[in-house]
Amino acid sequence: MHKFEFIDLGDLFSVASSYRNAEFPYYSADVIGVLEDYQPLKTIDTKYGDTQILKFNIADGRHSHQVTVWGALAVSTHAQYVRIVERPIIAILLNTIPSLKIYFNLDNEAVSAMRQRICTTAKGMTSSTQTESSAEMVIETLTLKQLSEKTDTKYLKSNFLCKVRVKNVKENDNWWYFCCNKNNCHEEVSKIEGKYKCFKCNRNYPIAQKRYKIVVLAEDETEAFNCVLFDRAAKRIIGKTATKLIAETIDFETTKSYPADIKQLKGKDIILKIELSDDNIMLKSSIYNATDAYDCGASLTSESVSVTASGSSSENVEV
Structure with a gap:
């Protein structure tokens, strides 16, 4: 494997x-x-x-x-x-x-998964749409207050950008978890009889992936909400994988201490890519999931x- x-x-x-x-x-x-x-x-x-x-x-x-x-x-x-x-x-x-x-x-x-995505995209593209798809997709930038007002069901799974400052990092929460190995499945797996089981995919794995799940308090001039930085978002800002950081934590710190790389997020200005979940729309939850993140000084176009x-x-x- x-x-x-x-x-x-x-x-x-x-x-x-x-x-x-x-x-x-x-x-x-x-x-x-x-x-x-x-x-x-x-x-x-x-x-x-x-x-x-x-x-x-x-x-x-x-x-x-x-x-x-x-x-x-x-x-x-x-x-x-x-x-x-x-x-x-x-x-x-x-x-x-x-x-x-x-x-x-x-x-x-x-x-x-990558082959399927390529084939699906190729089949759906015409000469006119090829020109359009070559341009960067524009994602609307909102304040946190504006984000909280997107409660209509038409916004479910929609993505928005929010420029925020990390006010605090919740150090009492686990900052990583064992994730399903299936591509595009981010469910936490349970260890049962020596194997890791994903109940969503109904699959068992001898080894599970380690992924980030960091809870921060994010604020702007309009509001402050808890945001969960999932793997891609955290990895881009921290600059290393969860597995790498776990290894460094074992080498240089006690296993119970919170990594300095994550603590340093406090006070940092970042742009979060937020995907509105069922809980945000149906339950009006004010805890938002960040699927990607960028330094405020970074370009969001490919280079x-x-x-x-x-x-x-x-x-x-x-x-």
Whole structure:
């Protein structure tokens, strides 16, 4: 069974920038995307002698990064590529330092979900809608008071942006949970007889994913509400996965202490992407779920970045 901790392609630069270990300047990030613009294996001259490289792009519909693979890993990656028949090719870069693995069309739910999304989008697009979809989708920005007034059922599952300041972090609540492994299912699983069970999907897993679930008090000039930062939102602001932070907490703090990385959210100005839930609409709940988050100074449009993830001296990849 494969286990991944995927980072959004758009977050690679911020994750790399947050890593400050000068003695060992590598970072680990698993990414998934569609393989594009594949350039065949070729030999180049380096100061260490002749070596083989290949290049391709990995894209997720919003961001695209060039990947350069070197040495023995380039040879094995090309051998894998020429055997693939099904298109499009979904690539996974699994960065487990100090080695790195590349998978094409792996038989798992993340790959299936991405392929289905690509195929569904392609079938529904015409030449006119292609032009429209290339532009960034505009999400309405509201104050917290305006958000609380969106109680009509037509707003169920709608997304809005709110610029807020984190007034407080609820340190008495658990900041992570065991999540269902199925793609797009964010339900908490229960451990029963040594296995993790998702009652929503009715599935059992030997291993469950660890995901963020951080409760903060968010305020603006109009209101203050509790907001739950789920995995993508928390990961983007903190700059590391829940699994990574758990490991650091075990290494440097007691297991009962609240991580300093999360405490530092207090006083931070951020933009939250809020999805209105059944409770917000039907029960008029004032606890909101944040599915994404951004630094107030960050651009919300896609941009091209270039970072490096390296493996051993004989196998390395530039992304």
